[in-house]
Amino acid sequence: MDSNSSEDKDVKDKQSKMISYCKPLFDIEEASELLNISTHTVRALVKARKITFVKLGARVLFRPQDLVDFIDSHLVPPQAGSRGTDS
Numbered sequence: 001m002d003s004n005s006s007e008d009k010d011v012k013d014k015q016s017k018m019i020s021y022c023k024p025l026f027d028i029e030e031a032s033e034l035l036n037i038s039t040h041t042v043r044a045l046v047k048a049r050k051i052t053f054v055k056l057g058a059r060v061l062f063r064p065q066d067l068v069d070f071i072d073s074h075l076v077p078p079q080a081g082s083r084g085t086d087s
Contacts, residue, residue, distance in 0.1 A: 025054060025061040034067055 028046075032039045043060075045051040052066040 023064075025063060026067065027062075028060055031062045031067060035071070 026034065028039050028042050032042045035042065042051070046053050046060055051062070051070050054061040054063060
């Protein structure tokens with residue numbers, strides 16, 4: 001197993017532990033705070049079906065793991081051999 005796979009597993013394990021302490025469902029306002037985006041953007045993501053959500057009556061809710069998965073799906077890995085601008 002390479003170090004990246006091991007690190008990925010460690011991150012997933014930590015995320016799972018954090019999620020187990022979270023409340024079961026987040027509303028749009030809470031999801032926007034966790035994702036650090038506006039409620040308008042969250043609603044647009046829901047409307048475009050670009051984020052997984054739970055629909056209970058008129059309420060739109062989010063499972064913690066779905067928010068983590070959304071974040072993970074938008075990670076941009078560093079390019080091999082690239083350098084930061086800080087020296």
